[in-house]
Amino acid sequence: MSSPHASPRSGAPSVRRLLPPGLLFALPFLVLFALFMVWPLVQGLWMSLTDTSLSAHTPGFVGLDNFTEAFQDAEMWRALGHTVWFTVLSTVPLVVVALGMALLVHTGLPGQWVWRLAFFAPYLLPVGVVSLLWIWLYQPDLGLFNHLLDVVGIGPVGWLSDESVAMWAVALTTLWWTVGFNFLLYLAALQAVPDHLYEAAAIDGAGAWRRLWSITLPQLSRITAVVTVLQVLASLKVFDQIYLLTKGGPNGSTRPVVEYVYDVGFTGYRLGYASAISYIFFALVLLASAAQYAALRRREK
Amino acid sequence: MTSTDLPVRTSSASRAPRAARTAPARSRLRGNHHVLGDSRLGRVLALAVLAVLALVWLVPMLWAVLTAFKSEQDASDPDHWLWPRHGLTLKGFSTVWERGDLPLWMLNSFLIAAAVTVVTVLVSAMAGYAFSRTLFAGRRVLFALTVAAVLVPPQILIVPWFRQMLTLHLVDTYAAVILPQTVAPVMVFILKKHFDSLPRELEEAARIDGAGHWRIFWSVLLPLSRPMLAAVAIFVFIGAWNNFLWPFVSTSDPALMTLPVGITSVKDAYGIQYAQTMASAVLAALPLVVVFLFFQRQIVKSVATTGLGGQ
Numbered sequence: 001m002s003s004p005h006a007s008p009r010s011g012a013p014s015v016r017r018l019l020p021p022g023l024l025f026a027l028p029f030l031v032l033f034a035l036f037m038v039w040p041l042v043q044g045l046w047m048s049l050t051d052t053s054l055s056a057h058t059p060g061f062v063g064l065d066n067f068t069e070a071f072q073d074a075e076m077w078r079a080l081g082h083t084v085w086f087t088v089l090s091t092v093p094l095v096v097v098a099l100g101m102a103l104l105v106h107t108g109l110p111g112q113w114v115w116r117l118a119f120f121a122p123y124l125l126p127v128g129v130v131s132l133l134w135i136w137l138y139q140p141d142l143g144l145f146n147h148l149l150d151v152v153g154i155g156p157v158g159w160l161s162d163e164s165v166a167m168w169a170v171a172l173t174t175l176w177w178t179v180g181f182n183f184l185l186y187l188a189a190l191q192a193v194p195d196h197l198y199e200a201a202a203i204d205g206a207g208a209w210r211r212l213w214s215i216t217l218p219q220l221s222r223i224t225a226v227v228t229v230l231q232v233l234a235s236l237k238v239f240d241q242i243y244l245l246t247k248g249g250p251n252g253s254t255r256p257v258v259e260y261v262y263d264v265g266f267t268g269y270r271l272g273y274a275s276a277i278s279y280i281f282f283a284l285v286l287l288a289s290a291a292q293y294a295a296l297r298r299r300e301k
Numbered sequence: 302m303t304s305t306d307l308p309v310r311t312s313s314a315s316r317a318p319r320a321a322r323t324a325p326a327r328s329r330l331r332g333n334h335h336v337l338g339d340s341r342l343g344r345v346l347a348l349a350v351l352a353v354l355a356l357v358w359l360v361p362m363l364w365a366v367l368t369a370f371k372s373e374q375d376a377s378d379p380d381h382w383l384w385p386r387h388g389l390t391l392k393g394f395s396t397v398w399e400r401g402d403l404p405l406w407m408l409n410s411f412l413i414a415a416a417v418t419v420v421t422v423l424v425s426a427m428a429g430y431a432f433s434r435t436l437f438a439g440r441r442v443l444f445a446l447t448v449a450a451v452l453v454p455p456q457i458l459i460v461p462w463f464r465q466m467l468t469l470h471l472v473d474t475y476a477a478v479i480l481p482q483t484v485a486p487v488m489v490f491i492l493k494k495h496f497d498s499l500p501r502e503l504e505e506a507a508r509i510d511g512a513g514h515w516r517i518f519w520s521v522l523l524p525l526s527r528p529m530l531a532a533v534a535i536f537v538f539i540g541a542w543n544n545f546l547w548p549f550v551s552t553s554d555p556a557l558m559t560l561p562v563g564i565t566s567v568k569d570a571y572g573i574q575y576a577q578t579m580a581s582a583v584l585a586a587l588p589l590v591v592v593f594l595f596f597q598r599q600i601v602k603s604v605a606t607t608g609l610g611g612q
């Protein structure tokens with residue numbers, strides 16, 4: 001009993017061999033993981049090979065028909081294009097603006113509490129609130145934005161109703177809503193930049209801009225890479241705010257691929273076909289992850 | 302690091318006022334002057350830019366609050382769009398509150414987010430402990446699978462999840478909303494890394510005293526891990542509170558809806574009643590914003606540590 005190597009617990013050895021304590025500890029997670037991650041992944045793959053439907057008919061095996069159909073489906077390609085376009089449109093400002101905010105707040109200006117609240121609070125709003133609020137801001141006749149544009153003499157903009165504007169409006173809402181998250185990541189990274197670098201630079205007589213370009217930004221390059229990776233993956237998964245702001249409209253011009261999955265599966269009842277598109281989208285996400293992983297690796301060499 | 306620090310400190314001290322001013326003796330928490338320098342003009346300019354940016358970020362929220370306090374008539378009066386002609390009123394709030402569905406959705410959101418948080422944190426911490434501190438057949442493969450699962454977007458699982466809930470006859474139940482959200486491979490990964498970082502001396506002592514795995518986990522490691530558990534819990538709670546897609550797909554009964562789902566489901570029912578819509582939005586936003594006001598530091602820390610997924 002006194003030896004640290006002796007087993008501290010009693011119990012039938014055969015049971016212990018079948019269920020060692022480690023496995024027991026992992027078991028609750030593994031059960032949930034198997035039920036709600038592994039099984040759905042397998043079932044989704046299986047459904048993508050069938051004509052499973054929400055209506056009551058027995059699903060039959062259709063081979064790769066769903067995938068063949070998907071690759072010829074112009075609407076799916078269009079939706080994938082919207083997802084990628086949104087990712088580009090949202091990622092750039094979500095990284096750049098967050099960096100700018102963090103640099104400004106990190107200067108130690110008075111009112112830290114207010115800045116953090118202003119930039120991060122929107123992130124805490126449920127997407128339902130965000131969309132109701134921005135539908136009101138974008139409202140063509142009564143919304144704040146068109147009132148303000150009117151003051152400076154610019155005619156009303158159809159923020160969510162004009163096909164050439166809607167995706168930009170969605171990206172703008174997303175920037176406002178989620179930039180606070182990246183801002184906090186940058187703020188934490190800034191606090192970790194070692195002081196002695198700046199002290200050395202101060203001795204060399206480096207000015208403020210010089211310090212920004214030669215110390216701060218290079219020191220932030222790793223976190224910038226990480227924030228960008230996380231942002232791209234988050235943006236590729238976009239659904240909520242687009243669905244609530246525009247329902248993918250006008251004329252499907254903002255519909256992302258996740259909404260297409262939803263429309264095909266739950267409005268069109270075609271769960272099999274929706275599963276196939278899910279897997280095509282999954283491939284896109286994996287491709288993006290792999291590409292970014294490779295890029296990160298190359299940078300760090 | 303200290304060895305490189307020291308000579309720098311001494312030399313900067315020997316170089317009189319200019320260097321002394323730039324030396325970062327000021328508290329770290331209050332930030333520092335490194336980023337933009339310490340010229341007066343620079344700081345005033347930075348403050349101005351920051352103030353404008355913060356104002357731009359606050360305006361949408363202020364506009365929502367202002368609208369919520371207007372009468373319906375004033376809210377849709379294009380000629381007096383800024384300040385209401387008939388003064389402010391609480392009518393929007395009282396109408397929305399009395400309809401009764403908003404408090405119900407808040408309660409649903411709270412119950413569901415709390416259940417998801419408790420289950421996720423407990424189950425992930427136990428799994429993190431197992432992967433960090435115990436040996437069993439298949440441990441490495443299972444951990445590798447868990448890490449790989451971080452790459453799976455939950456969005457691709459909604460169709461099979463829904464099929465599954467039909468099979469299990471769980472559609473339109475709390476269980477259907479909660480269960481799939483409790484699988485958080487990234488949290489298992491973060492907590493495993495965290496346990497790896499804790500020294501083993503304390504548990505060795507407990508082990509000598511005859512403590513088993515459960516005692517070591519529950520009475521030694523968990524109390525040491527409170528800050529990390531809080532960070533994970535806050536992150537999971539905010540995620541569950543704001544989650545939209547799965548609760549939206551898995552519930553059609555308004556009595557089971559969460560806040561993000563419910564509040565948008567009645568959007569069309571409001572018609573053009575903007576004051577009421579904004580009143581419900583403000584009420585729905587309130588809980589988490591108030592919590593943030595009280596726990597700002599913990600929430601900021603939670604995002605900074607958990608947000609990177611342990612990278």
